[in-house]
Amino acid sequence: MDHHSVQLNGIFQALADPTRRAVxxxxxxxxxxxxxxxxxxxxxxxxxMKHIHFLEGSGLIQTRKQGRVRTCVLEKQQFAAVEAWLSAQRALxxxxxxxxxxxxxxxxxxxD
Known part of the structure; x- marks a missing residue:
């Protein structure tokens, strides 16, 4: 299995949970x-926090700590990988x- 497939597996597994999708x-x-x-x-x-760690492990988010506050941001590159895969499937x-x-x-x- 190539790296791209492993990457997508983690992303889709992260997206499978409603809490993580809401986040x-x-x-x-x-x-x-x-x-x-x-x-x-x-x-x-x-x-x-298990959901946050899962999202971070899949590469969908990144966390940064400033003082005592940990802030989360989206990682848009991973969404581009999903979109590319879905576009290829749609074309097929x-x-x-x-x-x-x-x-x-x-x-x-x-x-007739």
């Missing part, structure tokens, strides 16, 4: 402290459905 959506508005990010969730801070399936449509159209024309 990413919030970070789409701009950087936020971990305490601000954790506030809407009904879970203990250590449990929430668009081609397949186009060929299927031509095949069905020809078959219907022959049947």
């Amino acid at each position: 990413l959506a919030r970070l789409g508005e701009g950087p936020a402290s971990i305490s601000d990010l954790a506030q809407p969730f009904d879970m203990a801070l250590p449990s929430f 399936w668009d081609g397949r459905t186009g060929r299927l449509e031509k095949f069905v159209t020809k078959a219907q024309a022959k049947g």
Whole structure:
């Protein structure tokens, strides 16, 4: 398995969890402290930190510590990797459905 596939596996695994998706959506508005990010969730801070570490490990976010405050920001490069993979899959399936449509159209024309 190449590095690109391993990278995507971690990203998609991170995106599979609704809490992590909500954190990413919030970070789409701009950087936020971990305490601000954790506030809407009904879970203990250590449990929430597991989500932060998972997102950071997948490369979707980066954390920076200033004094006693740890701030999270999105890492846009990882989203570009996901978009590239999804675009390739979309092109592949668009081609397949186009060929299927031509095949069905020809078959219907022959049947008439």
